[in-house]
Amino acid sequence: MELFDLTGQVAIITGSSRGIGRAIAERLAEHGARVVISSRKLEACAEVADGLNARYGAGTALAVPANISNKKDLEALVATTHTEFGRISILVCNAASNPYYGPMSGITDEAFRKVLENNVIANHWLVQLVAPEMCAARDGAIMLISSIGGLLGSATIGAYCLSKAADMQLARNLAVEFGPHNVRVNCIAPGIIRTGFSRALWEDPAVEERVRGQCPLRRLGEPDDVAGIAVMLASRAGHYVTGQTLVVDGGDTIT
Secondary structure, three states: OHHHOOOOOEEEEEOOOOHHHHHHHHHHHHOOOEEEEEOOOHHHHHHHHHHHHHHHOOOOEEEOOOOOOOHHHHHHHHHHHHHHHOOOOEEEEOOOOOOOOEOHHHOOHHHHHHHHHHHHHHHHHHHHHHHHHHHHHOOEEEEEEOOHHHHOOOOOEHHHHHHHHHHHHHHHHHHHHHHHHOEEEEEEEEOOEOOHHHHHHOOOHHHHHHHHHHOOOOOOEOHHHHHHHHHHHHOHHHOOOOOOEEEEOOOHHHO
16 A cells, blocks of 8 residues: 555646546545545535545545636636645646537637647646646656547547647656656546546447447446556656556557
8 A cells, every 4th residue: 555655645636526537536535645626616526525525534625616728717726725735746637628529620710729728728737837846846746637539530529639649748748847856747548438528428328338349348447447547646656657648448449
């Protein structure tokens, strides 16, 4: 357990009121970290934070709503974390959006810009806000939640896939920049995980059966499958891993 001990660490996880982000926050807290639950709606964040405080003790979790497309919201998120919890040592950029389904030849400028702003630029903003203190402390773990879409072509979610590929390159660039300060930056690229975000791929039993049949492990992923990787990267177990994209897809991309 010592390899995975996060006692004394402080983590911000965006998009953590549900799905993958919530699972990551819950597992980081279970391993000793204090966690900041953040998404757009305070009520949803507070529900998760209250549950973690009841389970692991008061002061374990803090609810701070923020819209990732608003830089001032992200600045307030970081400032509030500093005030309540102190130095930030873990950042998980999980929140993302995909407002368009269809060929890239038909996407509007507004939708394309929203995908890039929410899935890439917002991550860059947050890293800019927390990296200086991590570098000064010579310790920190940054994770960008990407997708196997960033490794594949798509005729229907091309803009989303493009943004997730950009996150992989962002992680590589930042890993080179911050490595000399012992700050690790990595991507996690989930496959099809059973969350609301991918509901169309599993709520229909026939579609789910087809998806499972194409996966070597013959099942869809669960949020905890991603959360375990995040715990590893945040802890001493992952201290020599940086600039990587860890694929968590049950083997989908090897077939």
